[in-house]
Amino acid sequence: MIQKVRTLLVIGASGLLGQHLVHQGKGTFERVIGTYHSNPFQIQGVKVERLDVVSERSVSDLFEKAHPDFAILTSGLTGVDYCEEHPEEAVALNEVGPLNVARACSELETKLVYISTDYVFDGEKGDYVEDDEPNPISVYGRTKLGGEKNVLNTTHDSIVARVCVLYGWNRITSKRNFVTWVLDNLESGKAVKLFDNQIVTPTCADEVASVLLKLVEEDVSGVYHASGSQKVSRYQFGKHVAEVFDLDVGKLAPVSMEKVGLPAKRPRDSSLIVRKIEEELNIKMRPLPLSLKHMRESR
């Protein structure tokens, strides 16, 4: 009997989450394709393609050529302050891109997972479940919510997976995330000020990649919260990082969000409840210090 070759397409594979997805996807799917936009990369066993999601033509050409069974859309304009100051670019990447991808998926019956964010919420409540009403307070949050709607309204075989403060090793570009930024500062002896009144549920890229690869194969659709399960302030998060990596906790200082004038408003408490995904996949998200320990071990 001929075994069907199942193809996974990861859009944004040069990004933090995307690179972990293609690495791990090689273990599950017979064919893995990863796209980049400005940062070409090479990973053994992964077919690399350049893609601009904003171009409907490029998206449909790639889908016609690759015929993926599954697509995970991680690309986006992720700088919250940059989005605030460049709203048109944010709409193009976070809304038009997902619409183009969702149309191609619908056409070819490709199952789609779209990666979204806790920033679709206003942060007044915290402990958000999937049924809670989004109410974004920034351009980034509004455009990601627009992307969610475009995906869910365009193709029925789709999942929106919301994550929150992604962290992990980035082995493709020098772009830092919360943990690598704290580490760079502490390891060079610098003091770091961290918000003590912004509450999040940090998401380990390596861990969530394996969860998403399970989710994409399930016969489910709709919204899933897929962050870590532990709720912390950014200051507490930094303390965990310093402790796990044996660095000087005393270099961390708490500061309130209101004291730092940033262009975009941030939700005060955008913590996500992940019970639905844990129950349906029969998994448990790791406690934050354990995920950080794994990260340290894989340095």
Ligand SMILES: NC(=O)c1ccc[n+]([C@@H]2O[C@H](COP(=O)([O-])OP(=O)(O)OC[C@H]3O[C@@H](n4cnc5c(N)ncnc54)[C@H](OP(=O)(O)O)[C@@H]3O)[C@@H](O)[C@H]2O)c1
């Ligand atoms: N980072 C966080 O803390 C966080 C929190 C919540 C939700 N999220 C969501 O999670 C997803 C993944 O985040 P991440 O941190 O892994 O992202 P990232 O590291 O910023 O990577 C973004 C990816 O998008 C690609 N890209 C940029 N412009 C593109 C275009 N026009 N066409 C196609 N691809 C394009 C980039 O390619 P090149 O690098 O090659 O240009 C890169 O592969 C995002 O959708 C984000 O909204 C992130």
